[in-house]
Amino acid sequence: MLEILRRLVQAVTDAATLDEALTIIVTRIKDTMQTGVCSVYLLDESTDRWLLMATDGLNPDSVRLASLARTEGLVGTVGSRGELVNLDDAPNHPAFRFLRETGEEIFQSFLGVPIVHQREILGVLVVQQTTQRKFSDEEEALLVTVAAQISALIAHAKVSGRLHLSQTTGEKPTDVHFKGVAGIGGVATGTAFVRQPPAILRRVKDAKTDQPELELGEFHIALSEVKAELRQISDSLSEHLARKETALFDTYLRMLEDHTLSGEVCQRIRSGETATTALKYVVLDLVARFEAMDDTYLKERATDLLDLGRRILAKLLHEQSEALEYPDDVILIAEDVTPVMLGEVVTKSLKAIVSIKGSANSHVAILARGLGIPAVMGAVDLPLSDISGAYLIVDGWRGELIVEPSEHVLAEYQRAIDDAAILEMDLEQVEPGAAITEDGARVHLMLNAGPFGDLSDRQRSFIDGVGLYRTEFIFLARSRFPTEDEQESEYRAELETYAPMPVVMRTLDIGGDKSLPYFSIEEENPFLGWRGIRVTLDHPEIFLTQIRAMLRANSGSGNLRILLPMITTLEELRASRVLIERVVLELRAEGISVTKPEVGVMIEVPSAVYLAPELATEADFLSVGSNDLTQYLLAVDRTNARVADIFDGFHPAVLRALKITSTAGVNANIPVALCGEMAGDPLAAVLLVGLGFNELSMSSAALASVKRALGAFHLRECRQLATKALASESGKNVLRIVGHAFMEKQLHLLVPPNLRESFVMEVS
Numbered sequence: 001m002l003e004i005l006r007r008l009v010q011a012v013t014d015a016a017t018l019d020e021a022l023t024i025i026v027t028r029i030k031d032t033m034q035t036g037v038c039s040v041y042l043l044d045e046s047t048d049r050w051l052l053m054a055t056d057g058l059n060p061d062s063v064r065l066a067s068l069a070r071t072e073g074l075v076g077t078v079g080s081r082g083e084l085v086n087l088d089d090a091p092n093h094p095a096f097r098f099l100r101e102t103g104e105e106i107f108q109s110f111l112g113v114p115i116v117h118q119r120e121i122l123g124v125l126v127v128q129q130t131t132q133r134k135f136s137d138e139e140e141a142l143l144v145t146v147a148a149q150i151s152a153l154i155a156h157a158k159v160s161g162r163l164h165l166s167q168t169t170g171e172k173p174t175d176v177h178f179k180g181v182a183g184i185g186g187v188a189t190g191t192a193f194v195r196q197p198p199a200i201l202r203r204v205k206d207a208k209t210d211q212p213e214l215e216l217g218e219f220h221i222a223l224s225e226v227k228a229e230l231r232q233i234s235d236s237l238s239e240h241l242a243r244k245e246t247a248l249f250d251t252y253l254r255m256l257e258d259h260t261l262s263g264e265v266c267q268r269i270r271s272g273e274t275a276t277t278a279l280k281y282v283v284l285d286l287v288a289r290f291e292a293m294d295d296t297y298l299k300e301r302a303t304d305l306l307d308l309g310r311r312i313l314a315k316l317l318h319e320q321s322e323a324l325e326y327p328d329d330v331i332l333i334a335e336d337v338t339p340v341m342l343g344e345v346v347t348k349s350l351k352a353i354v355s356i357k358g359s360a361n362s363h364v365a366i367l368a369r370g371l372g373i374p375a376v377m378g379a380v381d382l383p384l385s386d387i388s389g390a391y392l393i394v395d396g397w398r399g400e401l402i403v404e405p406s407e408h409v410l411a412e413y414q415r416a417i418d419d420a421a422i423l424e425m426d427l428e429q430v431e432p433g434a435a436i437t438e439d440g441a442r443v444h445l446m447l448n449a450g451p452f453g454d455l456s457d458r459q460r461s462f463i464d465g466v467g468l469y470r471t472e473f474i475f476l477a478r479s480r481f482p483t484e485d486e487q488e489s490e491y492r493a494e495l496e497t498y499a500p501m502p503v504v505m506r507t508l509d510i511g512g513d514k515s516l517p518y519f520s521i522e523e524e525n526p527f528l529g530w531r532g533i534r535v536t537l538d539h540p541e542i543f544l545t546q547i548r549a550m551l552r553a554n555s556g557s558g559n560l561r562i563l564l565p566m567i568t569t570l571e572e573l574r575a576s577r578v579l580i581e582r583v584v585l586e587l588r589a590e591g592i593s594v595t596k597p598e599v600g601v602m603i604e605v606p607s608a609v610y611l612a613p614e615l616a617t618e619a620d621f622l623s624v625g626s627n628d629l630t631q632y633l634l635a636v637d638r639t640n641a642r643v644a645d646i647f648d649g650f651h652p653a654v655l656r657a658l659k660i661t662s663t664a665g666v667n668a669n670i671p672v673a674l675c676g677e678m679a680g681d682p683l684a685a686v687l688l689v690g691l692g693f694n695e696l697s698m699s700s701a702a703l704a705s706v707k708r709a710l711g712a713f714h715l716r717e718c719r720q721l722a723t724k725a726l727a728s729e730s731g732k733n734v735l736r737i738v739g740h741a742f743m744e745k746q747l748h749l750l751v752p753p754n755l756r757e758s759f760v761m762e763v764s
Helices: 002-014 018-033 073-081 137-160 212-237 248-257 259-270 275-291 296-316 339-343 363-371 407-428 457-462 472-476 484-498 533-538 540-553 570-589 606-610 612-618 626-634 652-668 682-691 700-710 715-726 731-744 753-763
Strands: 037-044 049-056 067-069 085-087 109-117 120-129 176-179 181-184 187-194 330-334 350-355 375-377 391-395 400-403 442-449 466-470 503-506 560-564 598-603 621-625 672-675 695-698
Touching: 002 018, 002 137, 018 037, 018 049, 018 120, 018 137, 037 073, 049 073, 049 120, 067 073, 073 085, 073 109, 073 120, 109 137, 120 137, 181 363, 187 350, 187 407, 212 248, 212 259, 212 275, 212 296, 212 339, 248 259, 248 296, 248 339, 259 275, 275 296, 296 339, 330 339, 339 363, 350 363, 350 391, 363 375, 375 391, 391 407, 407 700, 442 484, 442 672, 442 700, 457 700, 466 484, 466 672, 466 695, 472 484, 484 503, 484 540, 533 540, 533 570, 540 560, 540 570, 560 570, 570 598, 570 612, 598 606, 598 612, 606 612, 606 626, 606 652, 612 621, 612 652, 621 626, 621 652, 626 652, 652 672, 652 682, 652 715, 652 731, 682 695, 682 700, 682 715, 682 731, 695 700, 715 731
Parallel strands: 187 330, 330 350, 350 375, 442 466, 442 695, 466 503, 503 560, 560 598, 598 621, 621 672, 672 695
Antiparallel strands: 037 049, 037 120, 049 067, 085 109, 109 120, 176 400, 181 375, 187 391, 391 400
16 A cells, blocks of 8 residues: 555656646546545535545546535535545435436445545545445545545645636635744744755765865865855844844854864765765764754754755855845745845845744744744645745744735734734833732742853843753764863853852753764664663763863852753662762862752653652752653644644643642742743743742743733732632633733733734633
């Protein structure tokens, strides 16, 4: 069956038109299953009828003429119910509807399956036979699989306007929706511009050279030209972005200078490969390593490397840069939108970005956030070849695109755009200072510190320290493990920047599918494999060196907290503390004045939740990683557009796990923090305070909105909302409870637009 499907999919992919593709499908399926008929019916939304679009076995003159009402006939039964129907005596079924023009009265057996795309039923795929028989399980499986394969094809045709069901009009459809992953919140309208990559590495043919020095010279020239372009783009963006955003171009430059990339390419050239061949293998190998990582930030570095490789290749091939003409209202779209692509657009013209791949952790998403434009990532079903030039709405809150929106839909979204502008002005009025609830309770807002530094003075006044500093950045920027002195220098800079406020540094969190380029680990099930604290306890030399560097860096400021990742047992915590104690004694013996740091446990897997009471008695603080904990509890990959909409931090199971954790911390009289997207969501932040969390760690962009929300609620009200939420049966109910509370507090602009309208209707 797999070979049949492979050939069918290839034939359909090569088809010039949708009609041709559907004809291929019905012909191939009829021959393969040896039936009398195979037909495709699609739902014509203008008439609300199932229209016969292709057939092999029925009267061909009935195509685009024969139709059934939405619930009429066996086709209507399959389509309206969204379920398979398999009959050996179809004419005697109560739902059977005789269509004289098709000639189907001679067929006895019927098998119909729905064609579904993102939960929307687009059509019905049918086979029929003259003899009375039930179709086998294998035949059912084949037809279901084919229906699933062609669903995206039909959805794409709707967007491009190539699917015209009604013969009376040739108008392009409006309000066609495509789902992605919410990247950067906000709404924008504009014209789609699809950006193609500068060159394709996989198309490079392997070749040898007998002039390696010439090839090395060509490679170094290409490298220099790409570096110059990056500096130019960085300079142009610096007029619109803070230094912390444009600093990522320094990361790009370091990647180009790093021995892992340029050194390995040069080595392969010296061994006899051409520069293009060597570049292909080195870049694709590095990309594969990063794509295999579980950590979303590190995984996104694959996009950066691939983009750099393509740009070097374009220079090696002496391809001229395109003179691109962007519209005045650009929605930039690409398979992988990169910071360099973004920098090529005149900033004032750029309204939003849409990437087929990627997530909110990508470098380009960081830039989009800094520019204040919405982003939708992971839009895997968007047809790049058909979308260019279309007018779009980009909804970064929902992670959704609307192609060729109607006037009514445009008007609705314009209100959301206007509200966002009002909210931005409102947040600018939030006064500097710590976050205080309406009745005076202090909530510690902490910063998730990235590799890029600066905060404004106003933002700095909001925070009480750094709640999460991910030390992986230091290891990622090198082609080998950083030395103790190199680590000490980096850690000292971070600690001194925020002193005397505490800085929580998470020890190296690698392993399994989160490996470093120079410490690759391959496992069959990396999500449950050798990772986090398991790796560093198995390699104490890595752990001890890092702890020594941290404690030496802390000797002048005394504001270090150490956080242990992926703890699942008490034994892991105890073993880690023994090693930390050992380092303290060693450094003191060396005459270095060090203080024993607070050591915390990261709660990010279900086992740690249920061990939280015991962990809290031996740890100095607890810190929940809400992104990973939610992902593990709900078994949902939040970067996967297919299931991202069920990644739900408001799910009662998640809230109950958080309550167990916070209660453990409160009972042990230690701080309980939460870092992750929930902390930066104003609605979630109010709930978290009610659940007992006294530290919330978030990105700098979320500080003002969270402070504004907390200042409108009494601590008692936060606890009442949490109690109601814990008793709820779904995340939607929780959102409804909290949303109503925000509406009553006149905080409706802090409620995402996709939720606000329903709350307004219910409150009124």
